[in-house]
Amino acid sequence: MSQNGHKVIGTRPIRHDGVDKVTGRAIYGADIQLTGLLHGTVKRSPHPHARIKNIDTSRAEAHPGVRAVVTAHDLPQIADKLADLGEAIVNLRDASNNVLAYGKVLYKGHAVAGVAAINLHVAQEAVELIDVEYEVLPHVTGVLEAMEDGAPILHEDMKTTSMGEETDKVSNIANHFQHKMGEPDDGFAEADVVIEREFTTQTVHQGYIETHNATALWNEEGQLTIWTSTQGAFSVRDQMAEILQMPVSKVKIVPLEIGGGFGGKISVYLDPVAALLSKKTGHPVKMTMTRDEVFEGTGPTPGSYLKVKMGATSDGRLTAATAYMAYEAGAYPGSPVGAGAGCIFTPYDIPNVQIDGYDVCVNKPKTNAYRAPGATNAAYATETVVDEISEKLGVDPLEFRVKNGAKEGTRRADGPVHPRIGCIETTEAALNSEHYRSSLAKSANGKVRGRGVASGYWFNFNGGRSAISVSINPDGTINMLEGSTDIGGSRASIAMQLAETIGLEATDIKPYVVDTDSIGYTDVTGGSRTTFGTGYAAHATGQALIREMKERASKLWDVPADAIDFEDGVFSYRDDAEKRGSFKEMASQAGDAGGPVVAQVSTNPDGSGGGAFATHVVDVEVDRETGKVDILRYTAVQDAGTAIHPSYVEGQMQGGVVQGIGWGLNEEYIYNDDGSMTNASFLDYRMPTTLDLPMIETIIVEVPNESHPYGVRGVGEVPIVPPPAALANAIYDATGVRLRDLPMSPPRVQKALAENGG
Amino acid sequence: MSKKVHVQTTINGEAVDFLCEPRNSLLEVLRDDLDHTGAKEGCNNGNCGACNVIMDGRLVNSCCVLGVEADGCEITTIEGIGSAANLHPLQQKFLEHAALQCGICTPGFIVSAKALLDENPNPTEDEVRYWLAGNLCRCTGYDKIVRAVLDARNGA
Numbered sequence: 001m002s003q004n005g006h007k008v009i010g011t012r013p014i015r016h017d018g019v020d021k022v023t024g025r026a027i028y029g030a031d032i033q034l035t036g037l038l039h040g041t042v043k044r045s046p047h048p049h050a051r052i053k054n055i056d057t058s059r060a061e062a063h064p065g066v067r068a069v070v071t072a073h074d075l076p077q078i079a080d081k082l083a084d085l086g087e088a089i090v091n092l093r094d095a096s097n098n099v100l101a102y103g104k105v106l107y108k109g110h111a112v113a114g115v116a117a118i119n120l121h122v123a124q125e126a127v128e129l130i131d132v133e134y135e136v137l138p139h140v141t142g143v144l145e146a147m148e149d150g151a152p153i154l155h156e157d158m159k160t161t162s163m164g165e166e167t168d169k170v171s172n173i174a175n176h177f178q179h180k181m182g183e184p185d186d187g188f189a190e191a192d193v194v195i196e197r198e199f200t201t202q203t204v205h206q207g208y209i210e211t212h213n214a215t216a217l218w219n220e221e222g223q224l225t226i227w228t229s230t231q232g233a234f235s236v237r238d239q240m241a242e243i244l245q246m247p248v249s250k251v252k253i254v255p256l257e258i259g260g261g262f263g264g265k266i267s268v269y270l271d272p273v274a275a276l277l278s279k280k281t282g283h284p285v286k287m288t289m290t291r292d293e294v295f296e297g298t299g300p301t302p303g304s305y306l307k308v309k310m311g312a313t314s315d316g317r318l319t320a321a322t323a324y325m326a327y328e329a330g331a332y333p334g335s336p337v338g339a340g341a342g343c344i345f346t347p348y349d350i351p352n353v354q355i356d357g358y359d360v361c362v363n364k365p366k367t368n369a370y371r372a373p374g375a376t377n378a379a380y381a382t383e384t385v386v387d388e389i390s391e392k393l394g395v396d397p398l399e400f401r402v403k404n405g406a407k408e409g410t411r412r413a414d415g416p417v418h419p420r421i422g423c424i425e426t427t428e429a430a431l432n433s434e435h436y437r438s439s440l441a442k443s444a445n446g447k448v449r450g451r452g453v454a455s456g457y458w459f460n461f462n463g464g465r466s467a468i469s470v471s472i473n474p475d476g477t478i479n480m481l482e483g484s485t486d487i488g489g490s491r492a493s494i495a496m497q498l499a500e501t502i503g504l505e506a507t508d509i510k511p512y513v514v515d516t517d518s519i520g521y522t523d524v525t526g527g528s529r530t531t532f533g534t535g536y537a538a539h540a541t542g543q544a545l546i547r548e549m550k551e552r553a554s555k556l557w558d559v560p561a562d563a564i565d566f567e568d569g570v571f572s573y574r575d576d577a578e579k580r581g582s583f584k585e586m587a588s589q590a591g592d593a594g595g596p597v598v599a600q601v602s603t604n605p606d607g608s609g610g611g612a613f614a615t616h617v618v619d620v621e622v623d624r625e626t627g628k629v630d631i632l633r634y635t636a637v638q639d640a641g642t643a644i645h646p647s648y649v650e651g652q653m654q655g656g657v658v659q660g661i662g663w664g665l666n667e668e669y670i671y672n673d674d675g676s677m678t679n680a681s682f683l684d685y686r687m688p689t690t691l692d693l694p695m696i697e698t699i700i701v702e703v704p705n706e707s708h709p710y711g712v713r714g715v716g717e718v719p720i721v722p723p724p725a726a727l728a729n730a731i732y733d734a735t736g737v738r739l740r741d742l743p744m745s746p747p748r749v750q751k752a753l754a755e756n757g758g
Numbered sequence: 759m760s761k762k763v764h765v766q767t768t769i770n771g772e773a774v775d776f777l778c779e780p781r782n783s784l785l786e787v788l789r790d791d792l793d794h795t796g797a798k799e800g801c802n803n804g805n806c807g808a809c810n811v812i813m814d815g816r817l818v819n820s821c822c823v824l825g826v827e828a829d830g831c832e833i834t835t836i837e838g839i840g841s842a843a844n845l846h847p848l849q850q851k852f853l854e855h856a857a858l859q860c861g862i863c864t865p866g867f868i869v870s871a872k873a874l875l876d877e878n879p880n881p882t883e884d885e886v887r888y889w890l891a892g893n894l895c896r897c898t899g900y901d902k903i904v905r906a907v908l909d910a911r912n913g914a
Contacts, residue, residue: 024796259862488859
């Protein structure tokens with residue numbers, strides 16, 4: 001038995017889908033084989049910004065083995081319409097134009113045509129035979145340059161919305177918003193220490209190992225089926241219905257296993273193209289991206305410019321903070337600057353705050369969610385400034401965070417008031433950790449060492465819609481159908497909550513992620529919502545099953561249902577100790593008393609996803625000669641509310657940390673003057689490997705979320721937030737030089753040290 | 759399209775014949791023609807290791823080997839390392855340590871780790887990290903993968 005009286009929650013069972021995944025039998029999106037299958041690929045723009053004058057597909061269509069070619073002219077032209085895809089609001093006209101460019105291409109890699117052929121090589125040959133005539137236009141890839149008057153304009157009809165009002169100004173700034181609380185000028189006047197710094201971050205990619213894929217079959221009755229890897233099958237269904245202008249009832253999405261997403265597998269790219277090609281050919285069409293297509297043709301997370309100013313009194317109280325946040329949206333509006341603004345000062349209780357956010361179009365791929373989207377850029381700025389203030393005041397940076405930490409009742413600058421949160425508890429756990437209490441030995445090899453800390457916040461989405469459908473087998477096991485993509489162990493974490501509720505073992509539940517015709521609408525696996533939201537539904541399902549089983553017991557025993565209790569997995573009749581049976585015993589008889597036992601439950605909880613806080617401690621060693629930063633030790637502390645399966649909570653923390661380390665130390669889209677990404681491969685876009693890392697230590701804090709029956713908080717996203725800032729603070733501790741531009745890659749560190757005498 | 763070539767090979771202990779174009783990679787042949795979809799394509803240029811197989815005792819990226827090069831070779835894929843009824847110790851340890859999240863890189867890691875343990879049955883953590891640096895995982899941060907391999911040392 002685990003702690004808190006739970007029998008299943010808090011234990012570490014082997015995940016239900018594990019054997020298939022370690023033996024290579026699990027079927028991922030690209031693994032599907034269908035009779036008559038054709039293979040498709042995409043023709044992409046070589047220019048970052050150009051008008052499409054003409055597309056001639058005749059040579060491609062005449063190429064032996066080619067079955068069909070499609071362009072934007074095969075897509076219905078749709079009006080402006082906003083849709084919520086789960087982690088971002090998207091204009092569906094833009095989504096359509098992003099799938100196949102109409103009129104203009106807005107980034108290198110922008111899709112302009114699709115080809116289906118008898119095999120992938122023939123399709124790739126045909127792509128070279130599509131003749132596109134372009135009028136090349138000036139381009140802009142930097143956020144500040146794109147905001148300047150006179151910058152090349154991506155959307156001639158886009159007027160800046162400012163503070164909620166559309167202006168007359170045509171510019172690349174899609175939106176400017178402001179959050180204000182108190183009077184920052186007064187707050188700064190009270191402060192004894194005020195620090196204002198500028199920061200830049202570069203475009204980075206989620207880097208999931210599985211490339212995007214979609215296989216479509218548009219049958220003769222006009223029914224479209226898509227097999228794909230997605231974070232949200234229903235979101236894909238909605239997007240397909242909108243982009244192809246067809247009823248949702250004509251679209252079925254079959255989610256296959258997904259090889260990572262991190263926010264990047266919500267928007268559709270290939271799915272509508274495969275559908276159009278299938279419609280034209282009458283055959284199923286499979287499309288998969290190459291790795292360079294993933295880098296150049298899907299949604300990374302934005303580069304950004306931030307200016308952050310914070311003030312504190314000499315006794316260590318934060319009095320005011322302001323932030324100017326300009327995020328690249330990429331080709332179409334919709335960067336995560338709004339989410340970043342909701343996170344930027346949230347670990348702190350600051351009375352006077354102003355945040356100005358700018359959503360800016362640039363000639364890069366349309367950005368997308370990436371694990372706590374917007375928050376990592378923001379925390380890099382805030383947490384570095386907080387480190388500097390702590391140093392100026394001569395106080396321990398974690399003590400400073402505890403003193404100024406947000407708690408229940410603290411208002412965020414963007415409005416909401418915190419429910420019960422674990423911000424201070426998490427920071428205190430970091431402060432008291434063996435790692436933080438240990439002393440850092442000096443390097444013996446001429447390199448320099450330092451320690452850094454940083455905190456981070458992510459909202460955790462408020463539940464959302466989830467559906468679960470269960471049937472009880474006569475042996476007492478349960479088939480559990482769900483609509484939530486399992487991207488990293490959520491079959492287990494949801495099944496465990498059902499098992500806990502009805503007194504079974506995790507292995508008694510058989511979870512299946514099913515297609516959109518087989519389960520109720522379920523929101524995306526994103527926003528750290530699944531173990532919270534679909535787990536909430538699992539608990540409700542368990543309650544429904546207990547009610548139903550009491551009814552069955554009532555018939556079997558001929559006693560009133562309301563006199564039957566359910567405790568510790570056993571049903572019993574209050575007035576006769578003989579009349580009792582475990583869930584499994586009752587399940588074997590229940591079918592005789594009213595047919596098979598089934599339940600369908602859907603939920604959309606009102607309460608909070610709980611809010612996630614993390615504080616990280618890192619020790620680094622810096623080679624002043626080369627600028628290379630090695631990580632000696634890393635500890636991540638995080639409030640999980642209640643850890644359902646601690647191994648997978650640790651796994652989320654470790655994985656998030658390492659993505660944050662990559663973002664902090666190496667990863668970036670490197671652009672040349674032509675507006676082309678020059679490092680679109682895993683060789684040149686350098687993600688961390690085993691060799692770059694030590695073990696990642698984890699400390700799970702559990703401050704239960706009052707809005708969930710088991711206290712669950714989302715855990716997936718916040719661990720990516722602190723690492724870049726923690727690393728910057730550690731590098732400063734080692735070298736005496738502050739780095740305010742990401743990534744802190746060897747050439748940049750070396751240059752900064754040379755310029756600043758570090 | 760070029761004329762297809764007849765290739766005779768041994769896969770997971772069974773004689774297998776196939777026809778492929780000279781331009782087809784071994785990975786393509788395994789996945790598209792031989793229904794061995796356990797090898798995954800993550801990059802198609804030898805940087806991620808998701809397609810790794812053992813070829814005549816040597817660990818290779820099957821995306822960087824041509825199908826025709828497999829002629830006369832013995833190949834071990836993830837499908838040949840263990841089954842649900844008879845898991846290899848590495849597979850068992852990956853499950854126990856929760857050393858996978860999405861699982862797309864897992865077959866490649868297990869094949870690579872198998873090749874390591876075949877060559878060095880008792881590697882240190884540094885040796886494991888050095889050997890596995892050719893396999894990318896984006897979910898786990900590698901901690902639990904390295905622990906699983908270290909824990910599989912004696913059972914392998």
